[in-house]
Amino acid sequence: MSLFNKKSRYLGIDLSTTSVKLIELSRAGQRYQLEGFAVEPIPEGAIENRNPSDAQVVGAAIRKAVRDMHSGLAQAVIAVPTTSVITRVVSLPAELDESRLETTLNVEAGQYIPFPIDEVYLDFEMLGRSRSDAALQELMLVATRRENVDLRQDALREAGLKAEVIDVESYAIENVFPLLASKLPQYGQDARFAVLDVGATYSSLYVLQAGRVVYTREQAFGGDLLTAALAENLGVGRPEAELMKRSGRLGDSFSAEVVTRYRNLLAEQIGQMLQFFFSSSHHSNVEHVVLIGGGALVPGLSRAVGATLQIPTVVGNPFEAMLVAPRLRSRDVQTNAAMFAVACGLALRSFD
Numbered sequence: 001m002s003l004f005n006k007k008s009r010y011l012g013i014d015l016s017t018t019s020v021k022l023i024e025l026s027r028a029g030q031r032y033q034l035e036g037f038a039v040e041p042i043p044e045g046a047i048e049n050r051n052p053s054d055a056q057v058v059g060a061a062i063r064k065a066v067r068d069m070h071s072g073l074a075q076a077v078i079a080v081p082t083t084s085v086i087t088r089v090v091s092l093p094a095e096l097d098e099s100r101l102e103t104t105l106n107v108e109a110g111q112y113i114p115f116p117i118d119e120v121y122l123d124f125e126m127l128g129r130s131r132s133d134a135a136l137q138e139l140m141l142v143a144t145r146r147e148n149v150d151l152r153q154d155a156l157r158e159a160g161l162k163a164e165v166i167d168v169e170s171y172a173i174e175n176v177f178p179l180l181a182s183k184l185p186q187y188g189q190d191a192r193f194a195v196l197d198v199g200a201t202y203s204s205l206y207v208l209q210a211g212r213v214v215y216t217r218e219q220a221f222g223g224d225l226l227t228a229a230l231a232e233n234l235g236v237g238r239p240e241a242e243l244m245k246r247s248g249r250l251g252d253s254f255s256a257e258v259v260t261r262y263r264n265l266l267a268e269q270i271g272q273m274l275q276f277f278f279s280s281s282h283h284s285n286v287e288h289v290v291l292i293g294g295g296a297l298v299p300g301l302s303r304a305v306g307a308t309l310q311i312p313t314v315v316g317n318p319f320e321a322m323l324v325a326p327r328l329r330s331r332d333v334q335t336n337a338a339m340f341a342v343a344c345g346l347a348l349r350s351f352d
Contacts (some may be wrong), residue, residue, distance in 0.1 A: 010164055010173075011076040012347025013062065014340070015152065017047045018200040018224065019294070020058070022065045023343040024073060025322075027351055032179075033323040034333060036069035037340055047340055050202075051082045051148060059158020068157065070162065074236075077165040077346040080148045082204065082216050085168050085228075088112045091136040094129060101126075105141060113143045121149050121166075128240030132237040142168065152183045165349055170213045172345030173197070173206045180316035180341065191287040194277075195316070196270055199299050200224040203266075207286060215277045221269050223295025226262040228256055246297045246335075263301050267308035274309070289313040292341035300328040 012023040019042055019138065024035040024143065044049055059311045092104060096116040101124065113127045120143045130136040173195055180195065192214075199222045205348070207215040231241035233255055245259070265333045278284050289311050291302055296315050306313035318339040324333055 001046075007074065008348060009075075009350040011071060011073045011161070012343040012345070012349070013076050013156075014172075014346065015047070015052070015058070015078060015155075016042075016199050017202065018042055018044075020061050020065055021340050021343040022062070022069060022071070023347040024069065024071050024342055025344070025347045025350065026130075027321055029322070032348075032351075034319055034328065035325050036071050036328070037333070037336075038065040038069040039336075039339065040065040040068070043217055050084065051151045053151075055151065055154035058155040062159035062161065066161070071198060071203070074161055075164040076161045077167055077349045078152050078156065078163055078180075079167040079169045079342070079346055080152070081168040081218075082168055083218050084148045085142060085144045085170075086113060088141045089127070090141045091130055091133070092139065094113050094135055094137045096137070102141065105267070112141060115143075115144050115145060120186075121146055132266070133222060133256070144168075165346075167346055169197075169204070169342060169351060170216055172246035172342050174208070174211060174213055174345070175348045176214050176341050176345030177208055177211060177297065179318040179321065179344065180290050180292065181288070182321070184290075184312075184314070186287045192283060192285070194270075194274060194289045195310075196273075196285040196289060196291050196293075196296075198223055198225075198266065198291060198293040200294065203269065203293075203295070205271075205277070206271070207277050213280065215249050215271050217276055219269060219273060221266070222294075223298070226259065226298065226307060228293075229258050229262070233258060242311065246299075248347060259300075260304075261296065263298065263304035264308065266295075266301065267305045268306060271309055277327050290316040292316040292338045294339045294347045297336070297339045316341055 014021040020040050022038045026035050027031045040061045042061045043057055046054045052058040054307055060134045106339055110117055123142045125140040127138040130138050149166050174334050192209045197204045200226050201222045203219050203221050205217045206213050226239050231238050302313045302315050315338050319333055319337045324330055
């Protein structure tokens with residue numbers, strides 16, 4: 001299984017702790033077209049430690065999402081979490097061709113990977129000649145424990161799908177980033193952007209410069225905290241609380257105060273994550289913050305984050321410049337766009 005393999009058009013599948021999001025794209029001329037999208041909740045306990053613990057249950061959720069979006073595709077791209085992957089830039093003699101590079105890396109990978117080699121999947125991407133030594137070429141070595149890949153493949157098989165590409169979430173962010181940020185003033189310059197993926201239970205920060213992820217950090221904080229608080233306060237089920245959270249129709253002043261506290265707390269969390277980046281690098285700013293993920297759909301969140309951080313903040317919309325298939329409801333597409341950013345980045349592998 002090649003982490004970088006790419007052959008045809010795929011479903012992009014974003015598997016999180018509480019739901020699965022699917023995207024199908026096509027390309028019309030120079031523009032992408034959204035052909036379908038779906039989200040399906042995953043029962044509690046079916047995902048543990050970021051991996052499927054019950055392939056049948058997770059597979060059933062994926063299968064239902066595929067059915068709901070009426071997709072005929074059977075090949076998929078799915079990603080492992082960035083925190084589950086080890087990447088290293090490796091320098092090897094420039095005269096080695098791809099087959100000899102693979103053999104050499106399999107022999108020498110032990111010095112870069114802190115796990116037994118028979119417990120990991122390895123792959124590499126050729127980066128080109130070394131700038132410091134023309135006799136060397138640089139490669140990006142990527143490794144992840146086999147269980148991270150195998151458990152996802154098992155779930156896809158249960159859904160009747162085949163994992164043609166196993167990607168990494170940070171690479172999906174790089175793929176979708178131009179669709180999220182191309183209209184921002186400093187896009188295309190040597191500027192730094194922060195993308196925060198606000199999930200249900202985890203939030204991931206990606207700092208990008210020149211379109212490449214240069215820093216990542218993950219924290220156990222997400223939109224599920226707000227959903228649970230609203231459900232308890234209002235005496236409703238979690239699905240209803242989730243809808244109320246996104247619509248902003250909260251019903252009483254206390255619930256509105258709960259949302260305000262959540263927005264402020266999320267802004268503080270982002271600030272702390274950025275401070276870790278600043279303290280570990282020679283940088284002291286980012287030009288923009290882009291919010292994605294289901295937790296980014298809370299009304300007023302970007303305004304609250306921007307005011308707290310004093311950094312321009314927007315909610316990312318990967319579909320903004322896309323064509324939309326006539327059978328899809330444009331309002332649903334645009335309202336939920338931020339939730340599908342990672343799945344969109346995975347589906348874009350179809351056109352690499």
